Amino acid sequence: DGGITQSPKYLFRKEGQNVTLSCEQNLNHDAMYWYRQDPGQGLRLIYYSQIVNDFQKGDIAEGYSVSREKKESFPLTVTSAQKNPTAFYLCASSILGDFGNTIYFGEGSWLTVV
Amino acid sequence: DQQVKQNSPSLSVQEGRISILNCDYTNSMFDYFLWYKKYPAEGPTFLISISSIKDKNEDGRFTVFLNKSAKHLSLHIVPSQPGDSAVYFCAASSSFSGNTPLVFGKGTRLSVIA
Numbered sequence: 001d002g003g004i005t006q007s008p009k010y011l012f013r014k015e016g017q018n019v020t021l022s023c024e025q026n027l028n029h030d031a032m033y034w035y036r037q038d039p040g041q042g043l044r045l046i047y048y049s050q051i052v053n054d055f056q057k058g059d060i061a062e063g064y065s066v067s068r069e070k071k072e073s074f075p076l077t078v079t080s081a082q083k084n085p086t087a088f089y090l091c092a093s094s095i096l097g098d099f100g101n102t103i104y105f106g107e108g109s110w111l112t113v114v
Numbered sequence: 115d116q117q118v119k120q121n122s123p124s125l126s127v128q129e130g131r132i133s134i135l136n137c138d139y140t141n142s143m144f145d146y147f148l149w150y151k152k153y154p155a156e157g158p159t160f161l162i163s164i165s166s167i168k169d170k171n172e173d174g175r176f177t178v179f180l181n182k183s184a185k186h187l188s189l190h191i192v193p194s195q196p197g198d199s200a201v202y203f204c205a206a207s208s209s210f211s212g213n214t215p216l217v218f219g220k221g222t223r224l225s226v227i228a
Contacts, residue, residue, distance in 0.1 A: 004157075031213040042220035043158070043203065050213055058215065090157050096213045099165035100146025103205075103216055105157035 003027065004106035006091050011111050013078070013085070021076045021109050023091035032074035033103065035090040036060065043090065049074055078111060086113045117141045118206050120219035129228045133191040137204030137219055140185065144206040148216065149178060149189045152201045161202075162189070194226045 004025045013019045025032065034046040045058030049068040063082025068074055074093075078085045088110055094103040119138045127133045137147075145166035150158035164171040164178045164187065171178050177190045191198055201223050205216040 006157075033215055043218045045215050048215050088155070092157075094213050099167075100148075100163070100209050101207050101211075101213045101216060102148065102160060102163060104160060105150075108155065108157045110155070 004091060004093055004104060006089075006106040006109045009107070009109060011109060013111060013113050015113055016080045018077055018079050019085075019111065021078070021089055021091070021111070023074045023076065023106060024072055025074075025091075025093045025106075026072060027093055027095070027104070028071070029093035029095050029104075030071070031094045031096075031101070032068065033092040033094070034058075034064070034066065034074070034076045035092065035105075037088045037090060037108075046076065046089075085111055087111060115140070116219075117144075118204055118217045118219040120202075120204055120222045122222050123220075124223040124225070126225045126227060127194045129196060129226055130193045133189075133194045133198065133224055133226065135189040135191075135202050135204075135222050135224065137187050137189075138185055139187075139206050139217075141206070141208070141217075142185075143208040143210065144217075145209050146207050147178070147180060147187050148205045148207075149176075150203040150205065150218075151198075152203060152221070158203060191224075194224075196226050196228050199224055199226045 033048040035043045047066040049055035091106040148163040149161040152158040201221045204219040
């Protein structure tokens with residue numbers, strides 16, 4: 001099946017620990033993105049990558065890091081520097097069509113700091 | 115400054131009636147618009163899009179209308195069904211900006227009452 005796979009679905013982290021969320025896509029999309037959603041809030045962009053070995057900060061990049069070594073993979077590391085890491089994290093990828101950029105999302109990962 | 119605004123945080127509609135979700139934008143460079151539907155604890159799913167060369171796009175029960183002069187778009191769902199209850203996000207992009215991230219509104223929670 002083609003799609004975007006995020007893992008794990010649920011993750012618990014102790015304060016002070018780094019954690020990495022996995023995101024893999026087999027859609028052959030060039031661009032990939034990480035968003036964060038807090039309860040009752042909209043989608044906030046953390047990082048995005050338009051091409052392999054390149055990525056840009058989004059609106060809330062502090063305390064996060066990413067890598068894009070392969071087209072299919074865009075892992076997100078939530079570092080201990082992130083003050084409020086408990087949230088729902090969404091990975092996405094996109095294809096540029098005739099009229100514009102359409103983004104497709106994975107199923108999301110819940111991160112809880114305990 | 116919010117470039118894409120969904121001014122109604124929530125909307126309740128009777129089953130079988132029409133649901134109208136609204137979205138306003140401020141950036142004149144936006145020329146491609148999308149609607150996403152999101153259930154709790156799941157990733158948003160792409161619903162329908164419209165390019166600025168059109169003023170209407172229809173897909174089954176879903177129709178998106180675009181008023182470029184007013185910088186306004188709306189999503190009509192007819193007839194509304196209980197399974198349509200979800201958060202709906204409006205998003206926009208410029209075809210000149212390639213595969214850069216979409217700009218999302220904060221969402222409208224639709225409740226369809228049986």
